[in-house]
Amino acid sequence: MARILDGTDPRAIDTAAAALRAGEVVAFPTETVYGLGADALNERAVAQVFAIKNRPQFDPLIVHLPDKEVVPQYAATIDGRAAALMERFWPGPLTLVLRKRPIIPDLVTAGLDTVALRVPAHPVALALLRAVGRPIAAPSANPFGYVSPTTAAHVRDLLGDAIRLILDGGPCMVGVESTVCALTNEEAVVLRPGGVTVEEIEAVIGPVRIASTSQPDAHSPGTLPRHYSPHVPLTLLAPGEDIPRPRQGERVGILLLKPRPEVEGYTLVAVLSRDGDLTEAAANLFAVLRRLDSLGLEGVIVESVPERGLGRAIMDRLRRAAVRD
Numbered sequence: 387m388a389r390i391l392d393g394t395d396p397r398a399i400d401t402a403a404a405a406l407r408a409g410e411v412v413a414f415p416t417e418t419v420y421g422l423g424a425d426a427l428n429e430r431a432v433a434q435v436f437a438i439k440n441r442p443q444f445d446p447l448i449v450h451l452p453d454k455e456v457v458p459q460y461a462a463t464i465d466g467r468a469a470a471l472m473e474r475f476w477p478g479p480l481t482l483v484l485r486k487r488p489i490i491p492d493l494v495t496a497g498l499d500t501v502a503l504r505v506p507a508h509p510v511a512l513a514l515l516r517a518v519g520r521p522i523a524a525p526s527a528n529p530f531g532y533v534s535p536t537t538a539a540h541v542r543d544l545l546g547d548a549i550r551l552i553l554d555g556g557p558c559m560v561g562v563e564s565t566v567c568a569l570t571n572e573e574a575v576v577l578r579p580g581g582v583t584v585e586e587i588e589a590v591i592g593p594v595r596i597a598s599t600s601q602p603d604a605h606s607p608g609t610l611p612r613h614y615s616p617h618v619p620l621t622l623l624a625p626g627e628d629i630p631r632p633r634q635g636e637r638v639g640i641l642l643l644k645p646r647p648e649v650e651g652y653t654l655v656a657v658l659s660r661d662g663d664l665t666e667a668a669a670n671l672f673a674v675l676r677r678l679d680s681l682g683l684e685g686v687i688v689e690s691v692p693e694r695g696l697g698r699a700i701m702d703r704l705r706r707a708a709v710r711d
């Protein structure tokens with residue numbers, strides 16, 4: 387069973403850094419979700435990440451860096467848009483897809499000639515990245531397709547038997563993954579909405595295209611329709627759709643953005659935010675989905691949230707969580 391070490395203890399950082407340099411896999415906190423990290427330049431270590439997650443090798447990993455100064459070692463081109471976005475949002479929940487240098491192994495990028503880079507805004511992640519002195523490839527620390535972990539305990543529950551070390555950095559403040567933005571063409575494309583909003587990106591570089599989830603893009607293999615899914619079936623209501631009333635004896639839950647006194651008859655009413663705040667809702671989303679999944683419910687009705695700001699990332703995760711096989 388994995389050991390959980392306090393990430394604020396410098397000895398824990400040293401232990402984790404030594405393990406990573408030795409080619410081991412270590413789970414660590416970021417501001418978005420917990421990551422399952424490996425030395426990005428060590429193909430054997432990266433292969434373990436895919437194996438532990440049961441992740442298909444066509445889905446490339448994000449490479450985490452301690453600061454933007456090292457980017458030229460891994461990215462072949464850094465244009466004005468990339469420089470401006472790094473300046474404005476790093477450290478933070480924005481991942482930039484840029485042309486890669488050959489030093490990044492093909493396994494990390496699933497054979498693409500691009501690499502996804504990000505500097506996370508979490509003191510434990512940054513301390514670890516500085517101590518390792520190597521880029522860390524890290525997907526979210528969950529089995530492929532399942533809800534991402536936002537606490538060290540979630541990681542232990544999901545992957546505790548498969549890894550040795552989890553750094554604890556408390557609950558993740560952002561709660562949804564980073565925004566993935568590709569800058570490999572003239573048109574900037576948001577491949578995955580996330581912690582930095584589309585509106586914030588557009589304020590820096592102008593209009594961007596948002597890739598559609600219903601038509602997975604050949605160059606954004608991670609935008610699979612079904613993902614982030616609890617086992618309990620979710621039914622996502624359309625915006626403004628009336629909330630149904632469960633039948634007598636039905637064990638159904640409901641997930642609301644904010645409390646609604648009129649909602650009745652549900653076995654469990656879960657609320658993302660007391661006052662409908664999208665930032666708070668994003669931070670709570672995955673923990674609430676996990677809780678709903680642990681109750682043996684027959685299904686969960688999910689209210690839509692407004693599709694602006696962080697609501698876009700929340701709706702992206704909810705839509706994919708609601709896709710059935």
Ligand code: TXA
Pocket residue numbers: 416418419420421422445446447448479481483495498500501502506524525526527562563564565566568577578605606607608609
């Ligand atoms: O917030 C996050 O981004 C978290 C933390 C741990 O940093 N990481 C994370 O990784 O969410 P993961 O592996 O669950 O998602 C990575 C996403 C996938 O959608 C993947 O397809 C995309 O990034 N991606 C990675 N490299 C890419 C590339 N070269 N081109 C296009 N998409 C890429």
Ligand code: MG
Pocket residue numbers: 525526534
């Ligand atoms: Mg993931």
